[in-house]
Amino acid sequence: xxxxxxxxxxxxxxxxxxxxxxxxxxxxxxxxxxxxxxxxxxxxxxxxxxxxxxxxxxxxxxxxxxxxxxxxxxxxxxxxxxxxxxxxxxxxxxxxxxxxxxxxxxxxxxxxxxxxxxxxxxxxxxxxxxxxxxxxxxxxxxxxxxxxxxxxxxxxxxxxxxxxxxxxxxxxxxxxxxxxxxx
Amino acid sequence: xxxxxxxxxxxxxxxxxxxxxxxxxxxxxxxxxxxxxxxxxxxxxxxxxxxxxxxxxxxxxxxxxxxxxxxxxxxxxxxxxxxxxxxxxxxxxxxxxxxxxxxxxxxxxxxxxxxxxxxxxxxxxxxxxxxxxxxxxxxxxxxxxxxxxxxxxxxxxxxxxxxxxxxxxxxxxxxxxxxxxxx
DNA sequence: GTCTATATAGGGATAGAC
DNA sequence: GTCTATCCCTATATAGAC
Numbered sequence: 001x002x003x004x005x006x007x008x009x010x011x012x013x014x015x016x017x018x019x020x021x022x023x024x025x026x027x028x029x030x031x032x033x034x035x036x037x038x039x040x041x042x043x044x045x046x047x048x049x050x051x052x053x054x055x056x057x058x059x060x061x062x063x064x065x066x067x068x069x070x071x072x073x074x075x076x077x078x079x080x081x082x083x084x085x086x087x088x089x090x091x092x093x094x095x096x097x098x099x100x101x102x103x104x105x106x107x108x109x110x111x112x113x114x115x116x117x118x119x120x121x122x123x124x125x126x127x128x129x130x131x132x133x134x135x136x137x138x139x140x141x142x143x144x145x146x147x148x149x150x151x152x153x154x155x156x157x158x159x160x161x162x163x164x165x166x167x168x169x170x171x172x173x174x175x176x177x178x179x180x181x182x183x
Numbered sequence: 184x185x186x187x188x189x190x191x192x193x194x195x196x197x198x199x200x201x202x203x204x205x206x207x208x209x210x211x212x213x214x215x216x217x218x219x220x221x222x223x224x225x226x227x228x229x230x231x232x233x234x235x236x237x238x239x240x241x242x243x244x245x246x247x248x249x250x251x252x253x254x255x256x257x258x259x260x261x262x263x264x265x266x267x268x269x270x271x272x273x274x275x276x277x278x279x280x281x282x283x284x285x286x287x288x289x290x291x292x293x294x295x296x297x298x299x300x301x302x303x304x305x306x307x308x309x310x311x312x313x314x315x316x317x318x319x320x321x322x323x324x325x326x327x328x329x330x331x332x333x334x335x336x337x338x339x340x341x342x343x344x345x346x347x348x349x350x351x352x353x354x355x356x357x358x359x360x361x362x363x364x365x366x
Numbered sequence: 367g368t369c370t371a372t373a374t375a376g377g378g379a380t381a382g383a384c
Numbered sequence: 385g386t387c388t389a390t391c392c393c394t395a396t397a398t399a400g401a402c
Contacts, residue, residue: 021203021288105204153336
C-alpha cells in the first residue's frame with residue numbers, strides 16, 4: 001500500500017473521532033496496516049499521521065473545491081461548481097469536517113496554524129469571486145465568511161439531528177444567496 | 184463540594200476535549216477531586232459524568248436561553264434577549280459548543296438522542312417566536328434552523344481562525360435577520 | 367515493508383481504610 | 385466523602401527478526 005492510500009484511509013478516522021479519539025488501533029484497522037507499518041510510513045507516530053492527513057486534505061481542498069473558484073466561468077457558475085464539490089467532499093453532509101474534529105482538545109494546540117490557514121484560504125477564494133461579481137469590499141468579505149459558517153454549522157447540525165436536510169438546503173441555496181443584490 | 188459544582192467544573196473539560204479526550208485525569212484536575220470522589224458522585228464513571236453534564240447543560244439552556252423566547256415581549260426583544268444569553272453562554276464565542284464536541288466519536292453513539300433533543304428544542308422555540316412575528320410556516324422553520332446553523336458554524340470558525348469576530352457578527356445581526364421582511 | 371515482542375505510560379475502574 | 389493502593393486494559397512507541 002502506498003503512503004497516499006494510507007493517508008486517505010486515515011482521514012476518515014480523524015474526521016470521525018478527532019485527534020484524541022483517533023487511536024492507533026482504529027488507525028490500523030482503517031488502513032489494514034499493523035503498527036510497524038504505520039510507523040514505517042510515519043516515524044513520528046500519530047502526530048505525524050494527523051499532520052499528513054491535514055496537509056493532504058488541504059491539498060485536496062485546494063484542487064477540488066477552490067480550483068473551480070478560479071476558472072473563467074461566470075461567478076454564479078463558479079459558486080455552483082464549488083458547492084457541488086463541497087457536497088461530494090462531505091458525502092452529502094454525512095461526513096464531519098476534519099478541521100472541526102481535529103481542532104478540539106490537543107489537536108487544537110498542535111495544528112491550529114494549519115487549520116487557520118485552511119479556513120482563511122477558503123474564505124479568501126470565495127471573497128475574490130464575490131468581488132468579481134461586483135459585490136462591494138466589506139460585503140464580499142462578510143458573505144464569504146458566512147458561506148463557510150453555513151457549511152460548517154450545517155454539518156454540525158446534521159450530525160446532531162441525524163438529518164441531512166440542513167446541509168442539503170445550505171448547499172442548494174448558497175450560490176444564489178451569496179450573489180443576491182444588496183437591495 | 185456539591186455534585187452540582189462538580190458538574191459545572193466537568194462541563195469545561197467535555198466542551199474542550201470531547202468525550203474521548205475527557206480523561207479522568209483531566210476531569211479530576213478540573214474539579215479538584217480525586218478518582219474516588221468522582222466515582223462517589225458518578226458510580227458509573229465517565230459515561231455517567233458526560234450524561235450528567237449534558238443533562239445539566241440542557242437544563243441551563245432551557246432556563247437561560249430558551250426562557251426569554253417564551254416571555255410576553257415583542258418578538259424582536261425576545262430574540263435579542265436570547266442572543267445576549269447565547270453570547271454569555273459561549274463566553275463571547277471563546278467556548279466550544281458542548282453538543283458539537285461531544286457528538287464526535289464514541290460520544291455520538293452514546294448521547295445522540297440527548298443531543299438531537301437539545302437541538303430540536305432550540306429550533307422549535309425560535310420557530311415559535313417567528314410564527315408569532317407573523318412569518319409564514321415553512322419560512323419560520325427554515326430561519327430557525329439557520330439561526331442555529333449560524334451560531335454553531337461561527338463557533339467552529341472562531342476556534343479555527345482564533346478570532347471572535349465571526350461569532351460576534353452573527354450574534355449582533357441575528358435578531359434583525361430572523362425577522363426581516365420576506366420582500 | 368511487515369511481523370512479533372516488548373517497554374512504558376496512562377486509561378477506566380474497584381476495594382477497603384479512614 | 386476522600387485517600388491509598390491496586391487491578392486490568394489500552395495507548396503510544398520502539399527494537400529486532402524476517
